[in-house]
Structure formats: structure tokens, C-alpha cells
Amino acid sequence: MLEEMELRSEMICVCRKLESRGLIAASDGNVSCRAGEGRLLITPSGLPKGELKESDLLVVDLQGNRLSGEGKPSSEVRMHLAVYEKRPDVAAIVHAHPPLLTAYTLAGLPFMADALPEVWLTIGPVPTAPYATPSTEEVPRAIAPYIEKHRAILLERHGSLTVGKSVEEAYLRLEKLEHAAKTLYYAFVLNQYHPDPLPLSALRKLEALKS
Template sequence: MQNEFQLKKDICEIGRRIYQNGFVAANDGNISIRIGENEILATPTGVSKGFMTPDMIVKTDMDGNVISGKLKPSSELKMHIDVYKQRDDVKSVVHAHPPTATGYAVAGIPLNDMIMPEVIISLGTVPIAKYGTPSTMEIPENVRKYLDCYDGVLLENHGALTVGTDVTNAYFKMETIELTAKINLTARQLGGIKEISPENVDRLYEIRDKLGVQGKHPATCKVDLSQTENDSNDSGEISEAELGELVSEITKKVISELE
């Protein structure tokens, strides 16, 4: 494993990336890396992720107690700790508010359309976990049910959460979710989504197996998407009027990025 100072630098680098890419604003977002059985490096509260330095990173135990560091850890550290307790394979967690993907989370639309081979292989689909009050155990409890099958989850009215084998791996999944949301939205604006056929989706799953891609994936646990799309939206469907309103609102915010 890399030394602790290098891991702190890695967290700062990913913090700069999520800030520069517009995935967070002001002091939003949080990042962590698990080191050993009972220690976590985490971003501090009240600090912009784009301007962190290694000395700002906090070390805590798996109960959230500070071991070292001058600042307080993120108030949402509970969410990270719960992920680590559920998934031994996860070594890093990233939480951000990528605007297009968060628009889908606000609208209650999971990213379940099979439209991009790379996304199908890496993440499969991205469900929405029911809303919870930040800094409480509500969000961890709502996310927990998806961790056996997913490495990326939208958080209703809140943003997105990704996990990985290291901090860069977790961050790349956040990038993938946001790009998928942008492409999905663009396709809807252009008249509709044309999904990859089930037969070709199965072939992509076979490629995933051959590549030995690590992490959880809905294809490996054969989840029923109709039961996991969104706790607050039983059908996962929206009307044409709702879709029109969604496109109108999101377009105002992200059209410059889509050009």
C-alpha cells in the first residue's frame, strides 16, 4: 500500500478534480480511503474540495473517532463508514453532486437504460436510494440495500455515491455516472433512447467476465430492476409532461456542457 502521506495527496487530487469538473460547489462533497482494518482517511468538513492540502486530511477509526488531524471530518463520514462495514473489497468512497446525474436523482429517474457498452461493462445500471437527512444514519441505511449489486448509486435529492478499489477507481465511476446522465439527457432531447438489445447486453456481460473487472455489478446478482429503481417511485416511470419539465429545467443548467 502507498504511504499515508501519498494517500492524503491522492485525496486532495481527486478533490481538485471533482471541484474543477463542477461535481461539487463551495464545501460540498466528501472523499475517504480505508487504510487497514480500523482506520480511514477522510476529507474535513467546511473546506472546499478544490483547495485541500494533505495536512487537512483527517484520520479516524471505524467509529468516526478522530485519531489525528487538526480539523473535523466530514459530517457525512457515517455514510462512508457504513459502506466499508458492508463491503470488504471497497477501499475508497466518493460522494459528489454531479449536476446532470443529480438532476436525474431529483427527478426520480434511475440510469437504467442500456445505451453505452462501456457503462454496461463497468457499472451496469445506477439505481436511486431513497432520500435521507444528511449526516444521519438515514442515508447509509438507504444505500446499504444496493451495495451487494452496485458500485454507483444516485441519492434522491442529494447527489451520487461511488465506491472503488482505490480513490481514483471510485472517482472514475463518478465521472462515468455523470457522462451517462448527459448522454441519456441528450438522447431524450433528440427524440428518444435506442437501447442496446438484450442479446448484445449479454455479450457485454461476457466481456466483463473475461476482463476480470472488479467490483459489484447488477449482472452478477441478477437483481430485479423493477424492485430497486427508486424507493420513492414504484414504477420508475415518468409521464411525458414530467419528462418535458425535467428536460427544460436540466437543460438550463447543463446545455453549455453538452455543446
Template sequence: MNEASTTILKSKIVEVCHKLYSRGLVAGTDGNVSARLQNGNILITPSSLNKGDVQAQSLILLAPDGKLIEGSGKPSTEVKMHLFIYTSRPDVNAVVHAHPPYATAFAAARLPIDAHVLPEIALMFGTIPLAPYATPSTEEVPQSIAPFVASSKALLLSNHGAVTFASDVHEAYLLMEKLEQAAHILFLAHLLGGAKALTENELDRLRALRKELYRKELFSIQGDLSQ
């Protein structure tokens, strides 16, 4: 990747960080964003910096194994999770970790978000697994998400937050925004007596639609609608 492309990618990461902060998906110095360059190196946000204050020069460049190449400060404390996702998913080039209030409330209650309630969520995510609790910033985090990364694009992290990953940083951000919207809707539906899951027949029709959309490359869809 040439210097111009790297500059563009940095600007996209900065834009996503500012959106996360302005839309209340992170607070304080919460959250982290990374993107993988074509040569395998990784740009990641630094530790202890408010996402609303992130600038291109704030970003840290790492080798695929996590060794520092360029940048001041320390990479995000959740760098182990980011590196694990990239190693596990060659198709993934961006990871967003945030603490969106409603999705994190589900994670804190250790309740999964039922992706089979809203058609657009079922189409976009397939399933949204709930990973077991892991001590943040430790090797426990990659271990806790390991069973789910291959077949998902969004995870809840018990008592912690959420992580989304996709082929580019903008898509990973949109997944986080959509995840939070789904959690908010399900919370409100609970107040109204509980959401009603789609029937198996309705899910079958969505599965067929999902395959058709994937064939036409209208959506970048992965995950499993069968669960």
C-alpha cells in the first residue's frame, strides 16, 4: 500500500473514531479501532485517548505480530483481540470495539441479542454470539471469542462491550451502529411485553434472500442464520 492509500485509510479510521464518540457508542477513553493494510501491517488507535480526539498522527502502526513499527504512545490495550481476529479471518481488514450502551447492557446482563427478530438484522449478521467473560486486555479475550470469530461479524463480550469486524473500517463501524440499534429496539420491545421471533418459515425465506443477495454481491454477508 502506497503512502497516499495509507493516508486515506488513516483518515477513515479517524472519521470512524469521531463517529463512535459523537454518537455515544464510546465514552472517556473507551473503545479501539484498527485496520489492516495490504502489506499485512495494522493501524490501530492508541491507549488512553478519547476517540473524539483521535487524529491521523495519533495512530500506531504495528507489524502483523504486534511489534511496533511507527507511532508514539502505546497501542490499544485490546490489541491482542484485534490481532487474533486478523489472524483468524484473512477476509477481515477492520475491527471496531466499543461500549454502546444498549448492546453493552445486554452483555452486562449476559443476554444474547436475538438476531431472528428483525429481518434486516438476520440478513446482516446471521447470529450475534455472546462470548464468555474475559479479563480485558489479557489473552483471555482472544480465547473467549475464538469459538465464534470464524462464523460471525459481531460479538457481544460479556460484562464488557461489543466488537464488530468487516472487510473495511466503514463497514465495521456500520455494523456497530446497527448492533446498537438492534439492542435498543429489543430493549424497548421487552418493555412492551417482549419481541416475537420470526417463524422458521419466515427465516427460511430470509435465508433464500440472503443467498441471492450474496450471489449478486449486494451485501457482504457472513455468519450462520441457522442458529
């Protein structure tokens, strides 16, 4: 495992990417990773992710009690704890509010991970957990049936949860999914709408301009 200072800088790097690539806004989302026996590093509640510093990150135990750092740990700490408890193989979690993936849940559409071979190979199925009040015990309850067998879960009307063996891996899975969501969206739009070509008379006028 990386040293704690390296983990902190990896987390800050991912927080900046979440903000700069439009996968969250302001203080949305949260990031955590394992940082030694019984310890997690987690983002603080209420601070904009794009402006976080390494020293803003908190250390909590596996019950969510703060061991070091200022302020309060992320309000979604219980969601993170529920995943770490069931998945010893998971070392990091990224929760974000990616616009298109979240829009799929608003539209009531399942995310078609099986439509794109690379998504299916590297991430696999991506279920949508039913709506739960953010930052409450309802969230870990809503995702509970999906934690053990998935690398990514969508949260209805809320956002995404991706896991990995590192913060970078959990982040890249999110980036890949939002990109795939765009491709699926374009395919959907193109299927619905075929633009008409210009009328022959208009094309002839263009031809005349060429000569």
C-alpha cells in the first residue's frame, strides 16, 4: 500500500479531476481509500472538491469515527463503510454526480453496460439502486444488494458509486462510464432522428456556386 502522503495526494488529484471534468459540482461527491489497518482517508463534508488540500482530508476508523483532521467527514461516510465492510478487495471508493449517468436514472433507463464490449469487460453490469435520501442510513440499505458483485452502482436521482483497488482505478471506472453514457445517448438520438438532405434544387444552387 502507498504511504499516507501519497494516498492523500492521489485523492486530491482525483478530487480536482472530478470537478474539472464536470463529474461533480462544488462540494458534491466524496472520495475515500483504505489507509492502513482499520483506517480510512475520506474527504470532508461541505468543502468544494476542486479546492481541497491534502491536509483537509480526514482519517476515520471503520465505524466512521474521526481519528484525525478538522471538520466533519463526508455525510455519505456510511455508504463508504458499508462497501468496505463487505468488500475486502476494495481499497478505494469514488462517489460522484455525473450528469449523464444520473440523467439515465431520472429517465428510468437502465445503463446498458452490455452494449459496449470494453465497458462489459472492464466494469461489467452496472445496476441502479432505488432512490434513497442522501446522507442517511437509507443509502447503504439501497445499495446493499449490489455491493458484493459490482464495480459500479448508479444511485437513482443522485449519482454514481465506483470502487477499485486504488483511488485512480475507482475514478477511471467512473470516467469510463460517463463517457460510455455519452456514446449510448448519441446512439439513442441518432436512432430517433435522421436529418433530411437538402432538397435537390438547393444542392443544384450550391453546385452552381462552385463553377
